[in-house]
Amino acid sequence: MFKNSTKLCVAIGVMNSFIAFAQTGNVGINTTTPGSTIDINGSVAAKYSAVSTTPYTLTSTDFHVSYNGSSNAVFNLPPAINGVGNFKGRMYTIKNNTNFAITVNAAAPETINGSTNVSIPANQSLQLINTGLNGANSTWETISSGSTLTASNGLAITGNDVKLGGTLSQDTDIVTAGNNLSITGTGKVLVGNNTTPTGAANAKMVIDNGTTNGAIQIKDGTESLGYVLTSDSNGLATWSSTVTTAFANNWTSYSGTLTNPFTAATGINGVATGISLTIPAKGWYFIRSGVAINSGCNDYFFYINGIGDVWRSYCGSNTAAFMFPRDQNRVLYFATPGNYPVLAGKTNGVIPAGFDVGNPTFYLDFVKFQN
Known part of the structure; x- marks a missing residue:
């Protein structure tokens, strides 16, 4: 009995020596010369968990957690412990295996790198380490794995280097907010x-x-069936109709109701007539018009300001007569579509004895014939 007790005491003494050595030195596994506090010459395994529910709270038994759910998820970190039980250095890896986002929340008022939460985009991962701090401190820090990640908006991340490229796996809207976006x-x-x-x-x-x-689509309000993209002198392009034959019976008449503009006893200019031309697209237009005026010597004219005359008759007799030529043609260019008022004028105070009389009476119509 005494001999067995002696052997037991020796065994306990050897174990105590080993435990004391392990606490003050390095421990090797599959190595007799450990170079670090724990030196493992072999593989290491840690707990792997897969979850599909949300929210999920990480615990002391978690190490790597993969999310396989069907919606955006919320992961909550455990609150830090001050004193006994402090888990400074604890690491978590969270992998998002879905096309949804994971929001990782720190326990208030703690933070993750100074933020209350971080987001893990679709098909990305995040590694965290506990700093041992509590309260309103950065209790958690993110760890860069150094691997290449492809963001869902077409960015490639390699370590701390973010580059354009990668796979665009979701719709991406670039809002310029009034600023220019240039590619030079x-x-x-x-x-x-x-x-x-x-x-x-x-x-x-x-x-x-x-x-x-259908490789390209340009919409600016001027587009229409059969139109072509036409440039101005500055290279600014708008849609306009193709070449139209002026003799295809596509004539458009003036709009409005004509009011006799020649009743003033003096020479006049810029007088409203009550009529206008509605030009559908920029281009060259053939304009024809006619009016019969019985008057003494005077010059009468209808025109569009900034464009040109649409009808003009010059004084050819000092006696009352029908003014000639009554039927006239013009070719005018309109740079932009729109409504163009027709104005009138005369050169002196003669008031016509008759306006819009004889044959023909007043008419004015037009047709586009070239861009």
Whole structure:
């Protein structure tokens, strides 16, 4: 009996020596020369959990948690402990295996890198470590894994380097808020292909839609069926109708009701007539008009301010007579569509004895014939 007790005491003494050594030195597993506090010469396993419910609260038994749910999720971190039980250095890895977002919340008033929460985008991961602090402090810090991540909005992240590129896995709206978005430099912008096609050596933008119709759409309010994109002298393009034959019976008459503008006893100019031309698109227009005026010597004219005359008769006799020519044609260019008032004037105080008399009576119509 005494001999067995002696052996037990020796065994306990050896164990105590080993435990004391482990507390003050390095511990090796599969190695006799550990170089760190714990030196493991082999693989390491930690708990792996997969969850699909939300919200989820991380516990002391979690290490790696993967989310496989069907909606946006909320993960809550445990509150820090002050004193005994403090878990400074505890690490969590959270992997989002869905197309939804995970919001990770710190326990108030604690923070994660100074923020109350962080977001894990679709198909991304986050690693956290506990700082041992509590209260209104950064109780948790994020750890960069250094791996390459592809953001859902087409950004690629490698460590601390964020680059344009990657897969665009969701709709992305760039709101300029009144600011200009510029792409400058000597390169090109290629849409639909990443190879410059033949003939596009000097092009700054190339749109390649293969063999599918409808590679580009431009809407500015001037578009219409059969219209073509037409440039002005500054290169500003708008939609306008194609060439129209002036003799295709597509004539449009003036709008409004004509009021005799020649009743003043003096020379007049810029007098409203009550009529106008509604021009549907920019371009060249053929205009025809006619009016019979019985008057003494005078010059009478109808015109569109800034565009030109649509009808003018010059004094050819000092006696009352029908003013000639009664039927007239004009070719005028309108730079923009819109409604154009027809104005009138005369050169002296002669008041016509008759206006809009004889044959023909007043008429005014027009047709577009060229862009």
